Amino acid sequence: MNDEGFGKGSHLHLIDGSAFIFRAYHALPPLTRKSDGLPIGAVAGFSNMLWKYIEDARGADAPTHAAVIFDHSSKTFRNEIYADYKANRPEPPDELKPQFPLTREATRAFNVACIEIADFEADDIIATLACQARALGGRVTIISSDKDLMQLVGDGVEMLDPIKNQRIGRDEVFAKFGVYPERVVDVQALAGDSVDNVPGAPGIGIKTAAQLIGEYGDLDTLLARAGEIKQPKRRETLLNHADQIRVSRRLVQLDCQTPIDFALATLEVTDPDPATLMEFLNRMEFRTLTNRVAERFKAPPPEPVAPPPETASPAAPEFPPVNCADYVTIRDAATLAQWIAAITQKGAVAIDTETTSLDEMQADLVGISLCPDVGLAAYVPLAHVEGAADLFGGGQRAEGQIPMDQALAMLKPMLENPAVLKIVHNAKYDWKILARHGIRMDPVDDTMLMSYALNAALHNHGMDELADTYVGHRCQPIKELLGTGKNAITFAQVPIDAATRYAAEDAEITWRLWQHFRPQLPAAQVTTVYETLEKPMIEVLAGMEMAGIQIDADHLRRMSGAFAQKMAALEDEAHQLAGGKFNLGSPKQLGEILFGQMGLAGTKAGKSGALSTSADVLEDMAAEGHELPARILDWRAISKLKSTYTDALPTYVNPDTGRVHTSYSIAGASTGRLASTDPNLQNIPVRTEEGRRIREAFVAPEGKRLVSLDYSQIELRILAHIADIPALKQAFSDGIDIHAMTASQMFGVPVEGMDPMIRRQAKAINFGVIYGISGFGLARNLRIPRAEAQAFIDTYFQRFPEIRAYMDRTTREAKTYGYVRTLFNRRIHTPGISSSGPAAAGARRAAINAPIQGTAADIIRRAMIRMPAAIEGLPARMLLQVHDELVFEADEDAVAPLIAAAREVMANAAAPAVDLSVPLVVDAGSGATWAEAH
Incomplete structure (x- = not known):
């Protein structure tokens, strides 16, 4: 560096x-x-x-x-x-x-x-x-x-x-x-x-x-x-x-x-920009500090923020304080029937399920809370126990609860009634819990997704944080009820009175958040985003998560054993190359060998002996032909794969289904990209042989095949459209190798017989531009002098001036409005865009990339939402989404019709909302394993 x-x-x-x-x-x-x-x-x-x-x-x-x-x-x-x-x-x-x-x-x-x-x-x-x-x-x-x-x-x-x-x-x-x-x-x-x-x-x-x-x-x-x-x-x-x-x-x-x-x-120290600093301090209403800064820089202080209006706007309703003492515990069928009748007449209710676990595939339902209006909330206990034993482990059922089967039978018509809106926070969780009990909750509004559509990148969207910020209420922490560590209990063991206060509060806060957010959607022009890109994902992802995917645990165990042997062999090689044993995981010992014993030039620290052996340093050394750094890099890579995937994945197999069930976050990345957790199946490497072997562990059951459909270079295609770059659009329309074409345009060399190194340089620039890469970053990627890398970028912008114009236009938009938008009008906020220093460069890169990556995320969301209807009737189901790829499981004789149907949906996912000027190309494959399919 x-x-x-x-x-x-x-x-x-x-x-x-x-x-x-x-x-x-x-x-x-x-x-x-x-x-x-x-x-x-x-x-x-x-x-x-x-x-x-x-x-x-x-x-x-x-x-x-x-x-x-x-x-x-x-x-x-x-x-x-x-x-x-x-x-x-x-x-x-x-x-x-x-x-x-x-x-x-x-x-x-x-x-x-x-x-x-x-x-x-x-x-x-x-x-x-x-x-x-x-x-x-x-x-x-x-x-x-x-x-x-x-x-x-x-x-x-x-x-x-x-x-x-x-x-x-x-x-x-x-x-x-x-x-x-x-x-x-x-x-x-x-x-x-x-x-x-x-x-x-x-x-x-x-x-x-x-x-x-x-x-x-x-x-x-x-x-x-x-x-x-x-x-x-x-x-x-x-x-x-x-x-x-x-x-x-x-x-x-x-x-x-x-x-x-x-x-x-x-990181060089420079004075703050007085206007930027005072704008922030004034917005925070820190008058004393604002005046100090104004005095220090001899600048006039800004006008104080106006006090709040005396009457609340429709988008920010005023509520009475939350009063948990008024909550009701519904202990008998007659009372529950009265509430259901009132809710049905009202046409809307906020609900929340209480369970024994955060794992929706294994959690047991304990109770349901209902709130049809401010100050009116109740809890229906279903599976609470007396004493310390959990009911599902044989504990004694607490008195004063409607039998679960009876209560769910009574609630099912209301929960499935299309005339009654169900308002939920993080609805995907509750949808899956109820689906396991045969209830298909519909229609649903999700306050978490409303907040996400309105405020992506400004703050998190958890209920407690939103209650603090928008309702002015501190919710009871769950740890106060359940405890922590070895002494923690499940919600089934919480006394019903205490459970009522907690659960009904969640339902009422959800109702209040809904009343706060709902009017803001049209004002912010994100109603369509919420209704077409956020809310429909609840049921789509719930279905995928419940389906899960089968893995070959024995294959993973064999890989773990092989990885252990390979690590041992690499360790032996490293010891031989170093001339003695040392701890490969010790940066200090490794640094002493590389810079001390071997005398390699580079990054030896001061007299303390602290030495830098980062991956970048080792890669530079390996590129120069030094074998020990190459072995260390190989050892680190195998160690990471072993601990993160081959050792860990079998622990996620659900004992009831025998499959792995990941969980997707809809409201994670500000750009709309999904993230998966427990386990994270989106970061499994694909470019290395070991990474591909890990994908071999994801298998289709007997008689079925895994099918993969993947967008080809979707973000470059979106860039060509958004920035309106004629040369790139024409190349995509003609099906030309875009990286070879870029190299030809930049360096004046013919496409036929092109040196692969020149194409690689063009590819690095093509993808780097999307992320606002600097000359320094490109130099690191290509391992070339910084001046040469900067010259490549300068030539690129000279050849494609439309990209520079797009970047400048997008940056101005972000600074003017505080956000940018995707082609589908998703609003992505850009905090820090008006700051200065290193942070400003990062914020600028994020703002430039957001409309591109966000539009790609929107397109695959649109494809996923349309997919169930497109493949209905086929013996196939969608299992995974991995960035630009969708993975399905299908009967062997259904592979061809599935590919045809899914490819049609994906290739036309932008229409009719957006008429792209470049085609969306979808690659497809199938096999007994994910590796074969991709």
């Missing part, structure tokens, strides 16, 4: 953003925005802390570069190593959750780089940036008091505790841990961490751990010589828990190879 502009004399400040947020939240009293009641206390504290940091950071020792680092989500790669990692940590307070995205926006408004990466903790990002900066000769100050970061302290890296305003160097680390930074990980691995649920060695604390490491030198030596320890209890602890201790070390060891797609030079 080119870090020209960062080196000796540079001083990088890395701010632990999550620590700032929680400190701000707990230090200040609750604060809400007067105009709409949005909680903003943490944002206010965070903004004041950031402003103070910026003001205090001036002077002789001021940072030249800075970034605020955030945790992306609670789940990271460490949860794959140890499932219970951080399991004891409570959920963030409900009123804090909607403030998380606003703190990111605040960071960008202050013109400080805002960084977070999926699957990696903030500490790992900080570690990676610190190691990179130190390797380049710069100094690093980590602004945090987090003990986990102390392992990084050393030559060129120090910490600053912002609470105590105290510097933390090597001596301060020794005072805390009894060892210097390079041995902190060993001590933490032994002592464990109850906060993060790192197990460690039972009975060994920090003091004893430090004593042991001091005596034996390091953890590996200690474990190897544990049998020599005289104290019997300590000796047995180390011998019996050695593997657990090694796992703990992997958990506490920070990852210095976090994938970073930007150069340190882009």
